[in-house]
Amino acid sequence: MATKASRSAARVMMAPAVILLLGWMLVPLTMTLWFSFRKYLPLRGGDLGGAGFDNYLRFVSSSAFWPSVITTLLIVGSVLVITVCLGILLAMLLDQPMWGQGVVRILVIAPFFVMPTVSALVWKNIFMDPNNGLFAHLWRFFGADPVSWMSAASMPSIILIVSWQWLPFATLILLTAIQSLDGEQLEAAEMDGAPHLKRFWYIVLPHLSRAITIVILIQTIFLLSIFAEIFVTTGGAFGTKTLTYLIFQRVLESQNVGLGSAGGVYAIILANIVAIFLMRIVGKNLDA
Amino acid sequence: MARSVTPQRKALNTAAAWAIGLLIFFPILWTIITSFKTEAQAISDPPVFLFFDWTLENYGAVMERSNYGRFLWNSIIIAGGSTLLGVIIAVPAAWSMAFVPSNRTKDILLWMLSTKMLPAVGVLYPMYLIFIKFGLLDSRTGLVIVLMLINLPIIVWMLYTYFREIPGEILEAARMDGATLKSEIIYILTPMAIPGIASTMLLNFILAWNEAFWTLNLTAAKAAPLTAFIASYSSPEGLFYAKLSAASTIAIAPILILGWFSQKQLVRGLTFGAVK
Numbered sequence: 001m002a003t004k005a006s007r008s009a010a011r012v013m014m015a016p017a018v019i020l021l022l023g024w025m026l027v028p029l030t031m032t033l034w035f036s037f038r039k040y041l042p043l044r045g046g047d048l049g050g051a052g053f054d055n056y057l058r059f060v061s062s063s064a065f066w067p068s069v070i071t072t073l074l075i076v077g078s079v080l081v082i083t084v085c086l087g088i089l090l091a092m093l094l095d096q097p098m099w100g101q102g103v104v105r106i107l108v109i110a111p112f113f114v115m116p117t118v119s120a121l122v123w124k125n126i127f128m129d130p131n132n133g134l135f136a137h138l139w140r141f142f143g144a145d146p147v148s149w150m151s152a153a154s155m156p157s158i159i160l161i162v163s164w165q166w167l168p169f170a171t172l173i174l175l176t177a178i179q180s181l182d183g184e185q186l187e188a189a190e191m192d193g194a195p196h197l198k199r200f201w202y203i204v205l206p207h208l209s210r211a212i213t214i215v216i217l218i219q220t221i222f223l224l225s226i227f228a229e230i231f232v233t234t235g236g237a238f239g240t241k242t243l244t245y246l247i248f249q250r251v252l253e254s255q256n257v258g259l260g261s262a263g264g265v266y267a268i269i270l271a272n273i274v275a276i277f278l279m280r281i282v283g284k285n286l287d288a
Numbered sequence: 289m290a291r292s293v294t295p296q297r298k299a300l301n302t303a304a305a306w307a308i309g310l311l312i313f314f315p316i317l318w319t320i321i322t323s324f325k326t327e328a329q330a331i332s333d334p335p336v337f338l339f340f341d342w343t344l345e346n347y348g349a350v351m352e353r354s355n356y357g358r359f360l361w362n363s364i365i366i367a368g369g370s371t372l373l374g375v376i377i378a379v380p381a382a383w384s385m386a387f388v389p390s391n392r393t394k395d396i397l398l399w400m401l402s403t404k405m406l407p408a409v410g411v412l413y414p415m416y417l418i419f420i421k422f423g424l425l426d427s428r429t430g431l432v433i434v435l436m437l438i439n440l441p442i443i444v445w446m447l448y449t450y451f452r453e454i455p456g457e458i459l460e461a462a463r464m465d466g467a468t469l470k471s472e473i474i475y476i477l478t479p480m481a482i483p484g485i486a487s488t489m490l491l492n493f494i495l496a497w498n499e500a501f502w503t504l505n506l507t508a509a510k511a512a513p514l515t516a517f518i519a520s521y522s523s524p525e526g527l528f529y530a531k532l533s534a535a536s537t538i539a540i541a542p543i544l545i546l547g548w549f550s551q552k553q554l555v556r557g558l559t560f561g562a563v564k
Contacts, residue, residue, distance in 0.1 A: 009469060010384030017381035017444055018396065024437040025403045028411035028418070035413065090308065097293050098302040106548050107309035110316055113547035115498040117518040118536045122319050124522075126529055132331035134318070140333065167312070169554075173563050176555045211563050218558060225407045228500035228515070232522040244409045251413045252505070264410035275405035279398050 029268070035261035043255045055262035059250075068246040071239060075159060076223045080216055082163040087170030087215070088208065092200075094171070095178045105175075112168040116228035123161045124150060124233045154238035161229055166222075170215045177211035178204070210281070217278035224271055243267055316540070323347070323533035330529040346534035353531075356517070360538070363513035365428050366503070367496035370435035371489050374443045377436075379485065382447035383477065387459060397448065400441040408438075408501045419506055426508045434506065435496045443492055446557045450484025451477075487553040490546055497543050514539040 036055050039048040059065060094105060111119065127134050128149035136146035149157040181204065189199050225244050234240045236249060247267060251260030293301075310317075322330050324342040350356050385393045415434070416425075424430030454477065462476050500515045507516055518539055521532050547554075555563055 006388050006469065007390070010388035010390075013380035013384040014396070016377050017400070017440060020377065020437060021400055021403050021440060024440075025406065028414035029406070031414035031417070032411050093301065093305050093308070096301040096305075097298050098305050099298070100302065100306065104305045104309040105551070107313040109547070109551060109554075110313050110544060112554075113494060113498070113543045114316065114540050115515055115518065115543070116500045117504075117515045118539055119315070121518060121521055121532060122315060122536055125532060126319065126322060126330075127315065132333075132529065134335060137333045137335055164312070164315070169558070172551065173555055173559060176563055214559050214563055221405055225409060225501070227409070228504060228519070231504065232519050244407065247409045248412065248505075251409075252416075257413050260413060264407075264412070267407045268410040271405050271407045271410075272402075275402060278405075279402060282401065283394065283398050 032261045032264050032268075035257050036265050038258050040258040040261075041256055051258055055258045056265075059259055059262045059266065064241065064246055067239065068241050068243045071155070072224065072242040072244070074155060075162065075226065075242060076220060078159045079162050079166060079223055080219060082159070083166045083170040083219065084212060084215060086163075086167055087174050088212075090167070090171045091174035091178050092204070094175055108171055109168045111164050112166075112172075114165070116165065117232050119165055120161055120229045120232045123157070123164075128157055150234055151238050154234050154240045158229060158233065158240055161233070162223065162226060165229075166219055169219070173215050174208060174211055177208050181207050214278070214281060217274060217281070220274045221271060221278070224267070224274070243270075316544075319533045320537050322530055323537045325530050325533075327528070327530045330533070346530045347538070350531055350535045350538070356535070356538070359512060359514050359517040362428060362511055363497060363515075363539075366431045366435060366511075366513050367493050369428070369432040370439065370496045371443075371492045373432060374436045374440050374492060375447075375485060375489055378440060378443040378447055378488075379481075382444050382451055383473070385444075385448050386451035386454070387456065397445065400444055404438070404441040412505060415502075415506070425506060426510045426512075428511045430506060431503060431511060431513075434502050435499055438499070438502070439492050439495055442495070442557055443488055446488040446491065446553070447481075447484060449556060450488070451481060453484075454480050487550065488557070490550045491553045491557045494543055494547055494550065 037051060037053075039051040039054070040046065041048065090108065094101065094108070098104070125133065130136055130146045130148035133146075133149075135149070139146045147153055186199060186203055189203055194202075226242060227244055227248065230236060230240055230242060230245050236242075236245045241249075243263070244267065247260050247263040250256050250263055321337070323346055324344070325336070325340055326343060326345070329336055329340050385397065419425040419430050422430075424433075458476060458480075459472060462472050467476070497513075498515070500519075503513050503515045504519060507513070518535060521528065521535065
């Protein structure tokens with residue numbers, strides 16, 4: 001159906017988006033790559049010449065590197081486990097017949113729409129403040145000593161906040177997937193006397209597997225670059241310095257651009273490994 | 289998957305779902321309630337829930353402090369501007385990919401998606417330099433451009449999935465009747481595409497409104513949106529819970545309302561059509 005004229009018209013129409021994204025990808029990326037091989041200290045003389053792979057080696061051998069990798073993996077891993085497991089349970093519950101389903105859906109989804117700086121600050125102060133927070137009141141009510149969450153339990157606190165933000169996303173996508181499940185298949189299994197757990201394990205879970213994979217991949221990409229939640233709560237202190245935050249500090253706080261850029265290249269490689277898997281699934285879906 | 293169940297079972301489901309729903313929503317509800325308390329009530333132990341003298345004084349204080357209106361206006365301009373600009377650039381691209389697909393369409397779509405995976409922190413300093421070079425640091429124009437670029441792949445993708453649902457036969461019929469490309473777009477495609485375009489804009493407005501890496505790092509005072517305004521509360525100053533709550537409530541209220549309308553689009557937009 002496409003004529004030659006419409007083909008060239010199509011190319012012209014696509015051009016602005018393609019050129020802009022190409023520029024957006026290539027220009028800063030090339031600069032980051034360039035800086036990563038330079039000794040570049042904007043406040044202490046600027047570009048001080050080539051550095052070979054020094055920045056890459058120094059970034060990895062700095063004492064902050066491995067802790068930041070572990071922190072990143074811990075946050076991403078815990079949030080994934082929490083949101084996917086609770087998300088499946090919640091999606092199955094929301095799929096059941098009930099009164100006021102629409103309203104409950106709205107209540108559950110709401111946290112996703114709260115801007116990250118707001119949710120982090122509200123949790124940090126109004127809930128987790130060791131003197132005046134709601135948790136402190138609750139702890140005192142039960143005769144326990146209030147916990148200073150952001151210093152003594154910094155990681156669980158951040159994981160809780162981030163999980164709260166992302167549980168709605170997981171639930172919503174898994175619920176969409178569950179609703180496309182063939183009810184007759186389940187009923188047939190029920191009539192054949194398959195117990196709940198078996199029905200879940202052999203019918204529901206396999207049906208959800210693709211949606212679960214997608215939730216995991218998309219969340220991983222977003223969670224790897226969590227920033228605001230740490231910026232406004234601990235500022236990277238108390239063992240909550242993620243890889244993203246470490247790079248941010250190298251670049252903007254200590255103004256060591258070469259070193260930070262090398263870190264940035266590591267982060268880009270890490271994100272790309274996850275992205276390849278996601279693209280495969282999305283690409284397959286395009287053919288269908 | 290609607291199945292018939294006993295009323296008892298339905299009541300049980302309802303109770304469990306409402307309890308969990310309210311638990312998840314509670315932090316937001318509590319923030320909204322706290323915003324109507326005095327600072328003393330906001331930290332009182334035991335906490336007061338509903339029975340207190342509701343006051344609007346925090347909203348007044350927040351509005352006065354540091355020119356709240358300007359932050360709000362910046363948020364509206366940045367989120368609205370980047371969404372509008374993105375749609376203007378993405379509509380032709382998505383149109384041509386949906387209706388004049390070539391062998392490379394799939395590759396181009398996937399490549400666009402891959403630009404979305406670029407971690408922002410990896411290109412923080414280059415962006416910083418480019419912004420200084422072009423005098424864009426702390427300007428709304430700069431943020432409109434950056435947020436447009438980071439959301440452009442999602443906009444193209446969403447529009448593409450919507451456009452693909454428009455039956456091609458209608459276009460062919462129009463072409464047979466001698467419709468030019470221009471009239472085809474204006475009289476046939478646009479009216480059919482408007483719901484999809486509207487949903488795309490809605491979701492992207494929300495994403496841009498909440499974006500908190502570039503808005504925190506590339507603004508100072510002039511162009512800072514609400515994300516940065518709220519972040520300025522991260523160093524506590526005396527009693528500030530009620531004011532923080534009021535500021536937060538204003539910052540999230542418009543998006544909560546918009547967000548409730550965009551649940552379906554959320555799934556489509558964020559899974560790139562992979563979950564239906």
